[in-house]
Amino acid sequence: MEPSSRPPDPGRNPPGPWDGFLVGPENSLAHAAARELARGATGESPLVLIGPSGSGKSRILEAMAADRVSRNSGAAIALIPGEVFVSDCHEAGDLNSSEAWSELRLRYRNLDLLAIDDLNPLSRSPLALAELEPTLDELDAAGASVAVTVRDDPGRWESWPRRLADRLRAGLTARIDGPGPPSRRRFLLDRTRARGVAMTAEAIDLLAEAADGYRTLEGWIARLELNARVDRRPIDRVMAAALLADDEATAPAASIAEISRAVASRFGLRVRDLRSSSRRAALVVPRHLAILLSRELTRSSFASLGAAFGDRDPKSIRHACRAASIRIANDPAIASVAEAIRRKWADAPA
Incomplete structure (x- = not known):
């Protein structure tokens, strides 16, 4: 949940x-x-949350982890995107040393709660899949809890190691459908009220009908709030319609070049800026986002992506994917840009 734009009331509980x-x-x-x-029960572990992007899976994991910490401040908890687990496994593999693997296993196997947001990237990494299975075994033996999110139904996990897939299916599987219009309206009302943003009923209805999930709405609110401040007027139907028209622009089939152009356009950059060696923050964030989206939408290898983005090595590409995943999870505006670009290639494999 985004923090309120109003000053906190010292007389109220946090x-x-x-x-x-x-x-x-x-x-x-x-x-x-x-x-x-969150209360420490293990009967629901592993908890597998299944649902489309923007349905609120990440929000549940975040709240669960925070709830566990509030109940036990000494609890050892890891809440990570799936791309981070993949990246960590490949970094240990690149070092090819027992010390690197020992450090990784110490990090992920001595926990009270392991939460991995989006397991789908692991399907492209046999190394990460092979590491996840014994990690779950050790956590289960220690009485720890595990929660993961996926976008696919368990019936589509045939490419996964059978024992790992069976272990996940044996836990509690909870499907999260995309929020319907009534829930989306409630979400818009709650978020705009918390942020002190004025939005007309007509704008709320339009956005609620058009959105595909909460993450999209979070990003839209952040962008519309900025527009409203610049224009010094409430968010009305005209302003909301202009945002939707911008997001619904069509694009050709997904390719690294087209995705790079889409990202560069969103940030007011040139494609060659994304491929440059500059480490300026204004370039690094969109570059990382372009690399992650190219990885998701084209399934290109780390080596191919490295060649496309200024001859970078695979390790740098994995780091970029990891950094972009973390940024998307913590920055609604960046998440909205990512979702808008993904929707342009809705039929491409994700």
């Missing part, structure tokens, strides 16, 4: 991990299971 979380028919089972896991 917000709890689940404050502002919208529970509806789309996510009630997932919400209940996550709260049990």
Whole structure:
């Protein structure tokens, strides 16, 4: 949840991990299971949350982890994007030393709670899949909890090691459907009220009908709030319609070049800026985003991506994917840009 733009009231208690979380028919089972896991129950482990991008899976993991910490400040918890686990495994593999693998296993196997947001990137990494299975074994033996999110139904996990897939299927699987229009309207009302943003009912209705999930709405609110401040007027239907028209622009088939052009355009850059060696922050963030989206939408290898982005080595490309994943998880505006570009190639493999 985004912090309120209003000053905190010293007489009120700080917000709890689940404050502002919208529970509806789309996510009630997932919400209940996550709260049990936060309390330390292991009967729901591994908890596998399945749902489309923007359905609120990440929000549940974040709240669950924060809830666990609030109950036990000494709990050892790791909440990471799947790309980070893949990157860490490949970094250990690149070093090819027992010390590197020992450090990685110490990091992920001595936990009270391991939460991995989006396992899908692991399907492209046999090394990470091979490491995840014994990691789950050791955590289970130690009585630790595990929660993961995926976009695909377990029935589509045939390419995974059978024992690993069976272990995940044996846990509690909770499907999260994309929020319906009523839930999306509630979300918009709650978020705009918390941020002190004025939005007309007509704009709320338009955005609620057009959105595909909460993450998209978060990004739209952030962008519209900035527009409203610049124009010094409330967010009305005209302003919302202009944003939707911008996001619904069509694009050709996904390729590294086309994705790079789309990202560069969003940030007011040239494609050659993304391929340059400059480490300026204004270039690094969009470069990392372009690399991650190219990886997701084209399934290009790290080597191919390195060649396309200024002859960078595979290790640098993995780092870029990791950094972009973390940025998307923590920056609604960047998440909105990423989702808008993904939607342009909705039929491409993700």
